[in-house]
Amino acid sequence: MEKILLSGNEAIARGAYEAGVKVASAYPGTPSTEIFENLPLYKDSLYSEWAPNEKVATEVAYGASIAGVRSLTAMKHVGVNVAADPIFTAAYNGVGGGFVIVSADDPSMHSSQNEQDNRHYARAAKMAMVEPSDSQECKDFMAAAYEISERFDMPVLFRTTTRVAHSKSIVSLGERREQPVPEYKRNVRKNVCTPANAFLNHPKVEENLKALEAYACESPLNRVEMKGTKIGVISASIAYQYAKEVFPEDTSFLKLGITNPLPMALIKEFASKVETLYVIEELDPFMEDQIKAAGIACIGKELTTPLYEMNPERLREQIFGVKPETKEVGVSAVSRPPVLCPGCPHRGFFYTMGRHKDFVVAGDIGCYTLGAAPPLNALDSVVCMGGGFSVAMGLAKAFEATGQKEKKVFGVLGDSTFFHSGITGAVEIMYNQGNVIPVVLDNHITGMTGHQDNPGSGYSLQGEIAEALKIEEVLKACGFKNVIIVDPQDLKAMEQAVKAALASEEKAAIITRRPCLLIKRIKHDIGLCKVDTEKCIGCKKCLSVGCPAISVTEGKAKIDVNQCVGCTVCAQVCPMGAIEKEA
Amino acid sequence: MSQVKSALLVGVGGQGAILTAKVLVKGLMEAGFDVKMSEVHGMSQRGGSVSTQVRWGDKVYSPLIGKGAADIIVAFEKMEAVRYADYLKSDGVAVINDYEIEGATVAAGLAQYPEGTLEAMQAHFHCHVLKAEEIARGLGNAKCMNIVLFGSMVKALGMDDIDWEKVIGETVPEKFRELNLKAYKAGYEAVL
Numbered sequence: 014m015e016k017i018l019l020s021g022n023e024a025i026a027r028g029a030y031e032a033g034v035k036v037a038s039a040y041p042g043t044p045s046t047e048i049f050e051n052l053p054l055y056k057d058s059l060y061s062e063w064a065p066n067e068k069v070a071t072e073v074a075y076g077a078s079i080a081g082v083r084s085l086t087a088m089k090h091v092g093v094n095v096a097a098d099p100i101f102t103a104a105y106n107g108v109g110g111g112f113v114i115v116s117a118d119d120p121s122m123h124s125s126q127n128e129q130d131n132r133h134y135a136r137a138a139k140m141a142m143v144e145p146s147d148s149q150e151c152k153d154f155m156a157a158a159y160e161i162s163e164r165f166d167m168p169v170l171f172r173t174t175t176r177v178a179h180s181k182s183i184v185s186l187g188e189r190r191e192q193p194v195p196e197y198k199r200n201v202r203k204n205v206c207t208p209a210n211a212f213l214n215h216p217k218v219e220e221n222l223k224a225l226e227a228y229a230c231e232s233p234l235n236r237v238e239m240k241g242t243k244i245g246v247i248s249a250s251i252a253y254q255y256a257k258e259v260f261p262e263d264t265s266f267l268k269l270g271i272t273n274p275l276p277m278a279l280i281k282e283f284a285s286k287v288e289t290l291y292v293i294e295e296l297d298p299f300m301e302d303q304i305k306a307a308g309i310a311c312i313g314k315e316l317t318t319p320l321y322e323m324n325p326e327r328l329r330e331q332i333f334g335v336k337p338e339t340k341e342v343g344v345s346a347v348s349r350p351p352v353l354c355p356g357c358p359h360r361g362f363f364y365t366m367g368r369h370k371d372f373v374v375a376g377d378i379g380c381y382t383l384g385a386a387p388p389l390n391a392l393d394s395v396v397c398m399g400g401g402f403s404v405a406m407g408l409a410k411a412f413e414a415t416g417q418k419e420k421k422v423f424g425v426l427g428d429s430t431f432f433h434s435g436i437t438g439a440v441e442i443m444y445n446q447g448n449v450i451p452v453v454l455d456n457h458i459t460g461m462t463g464h465q466d467n468p469g470s471g472y473s474l475q476g477e478i479a480e481a482l483k484i485e486e487v488l489k490a491c492g493f494k495n496v497i498i499v500d501p502q503d504l505k506a507m508e509q510a511v512k513a514a515l516a517s518e519e520k521a522a523i524i525t526r527r528p529c530l531l532i533k534r535i536k537h538d539i540g541l542c543k544v545d546t547e548k549c550i551g552c553k554k555c556l557s558v559g560c561p562a563i564s565v566t567e568g569k570a571k572i573d574v575n576q577c578v579g580c581t582v583c584a585q586v587c588p589m590g591a592i593e594k595e596a
Numbered sequence: 597m598s599q600v601k602s603a604l605l606v607g608v609g610g611q612g613a614i615l616t617a618k619v620l621v622k623g624l625m626e627a628g629f630d631v632k633m634s635e636v637h638g639m640s641q642r643g644g645s646v647s648t649q650v651r652w653g654d655k656v657y658s659p660l661i662g663k664g665a666a667d668i669i670v671a672f673e674k675m676e677a678v679r680y681a682d683y684l685k686s687d688g689v690a691v692i693n694d695y696e697i698e699g700a701t702v703a704a705g706l707a708q709y710p711e712g713t714l715e716a717m718q719a720h721f722h723c724h725v726l727k728a729e730e731i732a733r734g735l736g737n738a739k740c741m742n743i744v745l746f747g748s749m750v751k752a753l754g755m756d757d758i759d760w761e762k763v764i765g766e767t768v769p770e771k772f773r774e775l776n777l778k779a780y781k782a783g784y785e786a787v788l
Contacts, residue, residue, distance in 0.1 A: 018621060018631065123636050147632075147659075180634040183625065257657040316762040326662025337664030339682040344716040346679035347707040348698035349608065388704050466616040556704050564703035575738070 019178045019184045024148040025115060026051035027184070028084050028155025030058060033192035035110075036077035037061040038070040041462040042089030043124040044178040045117035048352070049087060050465070052476045058189060063465055063474045066398070066433040067092035070468025071099045071114065075168075078103075078112035079204055081194045081436035083159050087115035090131045095398065095434070097134070100168065102206050104140040105214040107166035107221075110194070111159030115171045117178045120295050120322035121459040125460075126378065126397070130296040135273035137169040139218050141225055142170045142273035143234065146252040147181040154270060156190075157234055165225045167218070170273070174295060176251045176322065186513060224387070224540065228276040234270030237283055241265060245287030247280060247300060248309070251323070256293040258325045259332065275482035277307050284309045291332070295323045304406045330356060353383050355562040356539075357580035358456050358527035360389075361501035362425075364558050364582065365508055367391035371419055375410055375433070377401035377426035380460040380529075382426075389559045392425075421515060427450045429459035431469040431484055436491070443492040443520065450514045451493070451522045453484050454501070456529040464531060484524055494519040501525035504585045530578060540579025544570045555583040555592065600653035602661045603749070606670025606680045608697045609646050612742035615767070616670070617648040619746055621778070623755075623763040624652045632659035646675055660772035670749050672728075672742065673697050674713045681717065690721050690747045693728040693741070724752050726786040732779060740772070747783025 019027065026047045029037060039049045052061035063507065064070035067088040077084035083314035087095060093116045100114060112555045116134065119125040135142035143158045145151040158169040202210060212393030229235055241263030248256045249269040257266070265282040269276070284290050285302075292301040292313040301313035316331045317323070325335040353360050363384035365372050376382060376392035377400055385392035396404055424442070426435045431453050442449050459465040464524060466472040471481035474567070483497045495517045499510035507525070514521040528535050551568035563583055572583075584592035603620065603638050605613040617633055624631050629652040636646060649661045670691045671677030677692045684690060692714060701707045717723050726748055732741040743764065750760055761777055768776045 018625060018633070094677050175636075176634060179636070180632055180657065182632045182656075183630065251659075254657040254659070322660075324660040324662040325658045326665055329662075337662060338686050338688055339664040340684070340720045342678055342716040342720050344678050344679045344710050344713055346645075346675045347699065349645045349699040350701065386700075387706065496712060535701070553705060559700065559704065561700045561703060564698055565705065572600055 015186045016183055017203050017270065018184065019148045020047060020179055020181045021145065021148050021151040021173055022047035022179070023051050024151035024184050025087070025155060025171070025173070026054070027186065028152035030055040031152065031187045031189050032111075032156040032159045033083050033505040034159075035082035035188050035194075036074060037085040037347045038065055038073035039087045039102050040067045040070050040092060040460055041308075041465040042067075042092045042117070043462055044119055044173075044175045045087045045089050045092070045115060046462045046465065047178075048115060049474060050321040055123070056467055056475050061474055063467065065468055067096040068099060071103075075099055075112060078107060078108045078110045078168075080197055082110040083112075084110060084294045085115070087117070089125065090116055090118040090129050091126065091397070092116075093131050093134055097138075097164070100134070100140075101138045103168050104138040105211055105218055106204055106206055107214070108162055110170060110192070111162035112168045113155065113158045113162060113171050114168055115173065118172065118174045118296070120174055123175055123408065126395075130299060131170070131172055132272065132299040133297070135172070137224060138170075139272065140168045140170055140273070141165060142172055142327050143270060144272050145177060145270070146171050146250050146253045146268070146527060147177070148180070148184045148272065151177065152184055152187075154234065156230075157197055157270070161225065161228075165221045165228070167225075173252070173273075174251055175295050194311070222274050225271075226276060229274060229276035230279040232271055235276050235279060237266050237279075238268060239286070242286060243288050244291065245283060245289070246291045246293055247304070248293040249300070252293045252295050255323050255325045255328050259329045269300070272300065275303050280304055281307070281309060284311070287480055289443050293317065293328065350386055351383060352386060352529065352559060352561050353380065356530045356580040357575045358501050358529065359384060359454055360558055360560065360580070361504055361507050361582050362452070362454060362525045363389040363391040363588070364554050365504065365511060367422065369421070369511075371421055372423060373410060373412075373420050374423045374425055375401050375405035377430050379427040379430055381425065381427055381454050386559070388557050397437055398430055399426065399434025401430070401443055402435055402449070402451050405449045405451075406438065406442055406445070408526040422449045423452055424449050425454065426470045427460070428455040428457065428484060429465075430454060430492065431487075432482065433470045436487060437520070439488060439491045439493070451488070453488075453522070453524045455484055455524050455526045458529050458532050460529050460531070464529070487495070488522045488524075493522040495521040496524060497521060497526045498526055500527055502527055502580055502582060505584065537578075541574060541577050541586055542572050542579050542581060542592050543595055544572055545591045545593065548589045550589055550591075552588065554586050554588055558586055600651055600656055601753075602666045603650045603668045603670065604661055604666040604680060604683055605648040605650070605672070606676040607646060607669045608645055608676065608699070611672040612739065613646060613648050613672055616746045617650055619743070619760070619764055619767050620650055620749075622767055623758045623760055624650075626769060627758050630654060630656045633655045634659040643770040645679060647680065668749065668753055670745055675710060677717050678710065678713045681720070684721060686720060689752050690717055691724045691745060691752050692717060692723055692725045693745055695705045695727065695729045696723050722750055724725065724787045726783070728783065728786075729781050735775060735778050736783060737775055740775050742746060742778045743768075743779040744783035745785070747780040747785075748787045753785045
């Protein structure tokens with residue numbers, strides 16, 4: 014069979030194809046996004062889509078499972094928080110066709126707001142969990158996960174971490190195996206979660222978990238690599254790869270692929286064969302706590318840590334006390350925090366917001382989170398997807414209750430986030446008469462995750478033309494009679510829009526509209542701004558827009574020709590008219 | 597495990613380190629090595645410091661390189677060499693592009709770009725320093741800087757038993773093939 018280099022995410026997509034998946038729905042989120050970006054490769058065999066959010070995606074995939082086909086959803090770790098409601102009930106109802114939920118965790122928060130350990134979800138929801146440790150396993154374990162899901166009548170949480178999802182390793186491919194689909198029959202007892210049915214489902218779930226635990230003791234996904242009897246290591250996921258490198262050659266391993274329920278009989282047997290047992294896992298002591306509770310002595314977080322991602326050198330130091338040999342060169346690098354790109358349409362909006370000290374701005378998750386960074390300093394809070402509008406509402410109500418009338422509250426989120434879970438916040442502001450201006454930063458794309466289409470972009474995941482939902486019509490339908498649409502790159506217009514919204518008699522909302530410059534299918538007007546060094550007085554006003562293309566050297570502004578795209582935001586703030594766009 | 601080699605490619609988002617890693621990995625795979633590669637996506641791409649890690653050998657477990665564990669660092673920007681210097685083995689090699697990208701913090705006047713980065717690296721490690729951006733521009737396109745650096749890396753690691761020109765030819769788009777082959781040779785020759 015053909016061998017190729019695949020990332021874990023590419024391999025999961027391939028695994029879904031080979032396992033005969035027919036319906037797949039997801040919302041993008043690092044580090045899970047590339048799974049679904051790769052599914053359209055197989056669009057002749059399976060349907061895949063971007064849903065508005067993770068909860069919707071999970072419900073769509075679960076609905077397909079009820080219909081009897083194998084289905085898939087995928088999300089980043091915090092996405093599972095959004096999808097938790099249908100997941101927990103799906104675990105009670107059980108499945109029709111196999112149902113796999115990929116949770117891509119992000120230890121060390123490379124691109125996330127926390128490093129929650131989603132293995133706890135498998136235990137809390139009482140469903141199976143499978144954890145691959147490299148790309149080959151990402152592909153092969155998908156087929157195994159669907160078999161487990163169908164055999165034990167439960168969803169499977171397929172849990173990866175950033176280094177499993179984004180690392181590339183060599184994979185041998187297989188063929189697609191089409192799955193028989195039984196004729197659909199209504200099954201109220203199984204699929205309608207009335208209290209009476211749930212009452213009957215719970216004992217069934219407990220039984221299935223017991224049966225799965227017995228299976229997990231025999232499954233090839235959980236394998237013993239017996240070498241010496243001195244040291245034994247129980248590990249799973251990427252931590253297994255690190256441990257293999259760090260522990261001595263004669264160490265025995267129990268490498269787990271099914272990690273919920275834990276195969277406790279197998280663990281006991283393995284533990285009895287070795288003198289010292291280590292449990293090596295990233296983040297929380299998920300396995301260790303259960304193993305210790307079963308009365309098995311082991312060493313884990315006494316030496317390792319629940320913080321951040323592991324690597325071989327950290328692990329070696331934690332377990333064996335061997336510090337890596339490094340050299341201190343004596344010069345330190347300056348931090349390079351992520352910033353809004355040159356020409357980013359959000360820049361003009363945040364520059365405008367930052368100039369008003371009486372504005373309180375609740376932000377959201379996306380590229381525009383970067384509006385919080387200096388020199389823009391234009392955000393008060395960021396919590397979660399969709400939180401921009403509703404957190405703003407809470408701020409406004411608190412200011413109202415405490416007589417702080419001078420504060421002007423804005424809730425800010427992007428177009429994809431608006432469709433994700435911002436609409437309910439807009440409804441809240443209208444229903445409960447919040448003194449909040451909702452602002453949608455519409456750049457026509459889901460930016461931070463790498464440019465995925467969304468309900469407003471006009472295209473589907475599979476590349477077909479889709480109905481482009483109009484944000485202004487949704488806002489109007491929610492009761493915002495005065496929806497002001499503005500080009501955020503025009504600073505005067507931007508300022509006027511903000512003033513007009515604040516002065517509006519009718520409930521007002523703002524949409525800043527300009528496409529992200531990185532959208533490939535749009536032809537952008539790319540130019541170049543130039544500094545007239547005769548006119549430049551070196552006042553550094555242009556630095557206040559936070560553009561990575563501008564600096565001031567030797568008392569004069571300098572524009573990096575390799576980075577500038579000629580958006581003119583810096584030119585608009587220059588008091589001397591020293592910056593001009595080249596004709 | 598001693599035969600596993602680790603290379604860390606570091607730079608600033610958008611400098612083309614990923615293509616370089618792609619060429620490296622393709623050649624290594626064709627030569628029969630087990631290969632693992634790790635890169636960071638998402639928020640860290642936007643003008644941030646980025647790193648791509650490649651490890652190869654008979655059998656590779658970890659895709660990640662920890663501190664003091666890299667055989668070579670290829671720095672696409674010179675301050676990035678300093679940032680990741682503690683990932684280099686004490687007898688490791690650094691290929692450094694003598695090229696400066698200030699970054700937002702420096703441009704906004706919130707910090708000073710450090711002086712003496714090259715000298716500091718040279719004082720502690722075996723270094724190959726070249727002006728890859730200038731070389732690439734001289735060849736007609738600054739974008740092939742990544743392949744210039746790749747040529748230097750091949751020379752620095754002595755990986756001559758792989759037909760890299762063939763690998764590059766098969767990896768880059770047809771219309772940039774000749775440019776990149778020239779870039780590879782120029783980079784190779786820029787290192788003594």
